[in-house]
Amino acid sequence: xxxxxxxxxxxxxxxxxxxxxxxxxxxxxxxxxxxxxxxxxxxxxxxxxxxxxxxxxxxxxxxxxxxxxxxxxxxxxxxxxxxxxxxxxxxxxxxxxxxxxxxxxxxxxxxxxxxxxxxxxxxxxxxxxxxxxxxxxxxxxxxxxxxxxxxxxxxxxxxxxxxxxxxxxxxxxxxxxxxxxxxxxxxxxxxxxxxxxxxxxxxxxxxxxxxxxxxxxxxxxxxxxxxxxxxxxxxxxxxxxxxxxxxxxxxxxxxxxxxxxxxxxxxxxxxxxxxxxxxxxxxxxx
Numbered sequence: 001x002x003x004x005x006x007x008x009x010x011x012x013x014x015x016x017x018x019x020x021x022x023x024x025x026x027x028x029x030x031x032x033x034x035x036x037x038x039x040x041x042x043x044x045x046x047x048x049x050x051x052x053x054x055x056x057x058x059x060x061x062x063x064x065x066x067x068x069x070x071x072x073x074x075x076x077x078x079x080x081x082x083x084x085x086x087x088x089x090x091x092x093x094x095x096x097x098x099x100x101x102x103x104x105x106x107x108x109x110x111x112x113x114x115x116x117x118x119x120x121x122x123x124x125x126x127x128x129x130x131x132x133x134x135x136x137x138x139x140x141x142x143x144x145x146x147x148x149x150x151x152x153x154x155x156x157x158x159x160x161x162x163x164x165x166x167x168x169x170x171x172x173x174x175x176x177x178x179x180x181x182x183x184x185x186x187x188x189x190x191x192x193x194x195x196x197x198x199x200x201x202x203x204x205x206x207x208x209x210x211x212x213x214x215x216x217x218x219x220x221x222x223x224x225x226x227x228x229x230x231x232x233x234x235x236x237x238x239x240x241x242x243x244x245x246x247x248x249x250x251x252x253x254x255x256x257x258x259x260x261x262x263x264x265x266x267x268x269x270x271x272x273x274x275x276x277x278x279x280x281x282x283x284x285x286x
Contacts, residue, residue, distance in 0.1 A: 029065055055273050093199070152284075237274065
């Protein structure tokens, strides 16, 4: 049986430790400010400096995957005799999914024995990371390529994220949120709770203030089955608050929080600093 190599969009927000331990290949994306210096894939700006620059008024821009870099990452796995499953951010939010699909088709023409499946997660950030964790668990359990693809394609419908952001203008500028939706948070400390619907970021509801926002998220999480769901808390330079929220979720709801993930800059460029949310995903029942 051929080895299965799991790959993920950098926007999956998995921890570096998990990536190393499980040999996950990451599809890099890039970001820059108006000075034109391009960061990502080795040239990484420290996260605190990145968000400090945002808070100081600089605008950050994100860029998708480089086709040549994607080709090289997958070709190495093909040369190693691996089949490949890649988990990518929603095709409605990023063109990187299409880039990876095109490179996958090219490689399968060149390497006839190599199978590549690219998953359009219909999500961004931490929920993709949870899907990747399920894929890794299935691989360790000895599941086949087809079984991992089928189960995780089914599980993505159980995954989502509720999150609060303080700075909706970043989402609007980056095309992640419509100007009309973005306008609801500009007055009276009204903050929308955002989530994914049909592959796009949309407002779930509106609340007044951060405390009310987290309370509303907890109310939604109460609807999940703790025996069949895992969660992660996601944040942008709000680690202390994220840890407190994770502890609250576990103690009050009995949900398992498997990680606390800091949003990477390619998504942070759209979310801004001081965002916090909870991602969740059904489990494969292993």
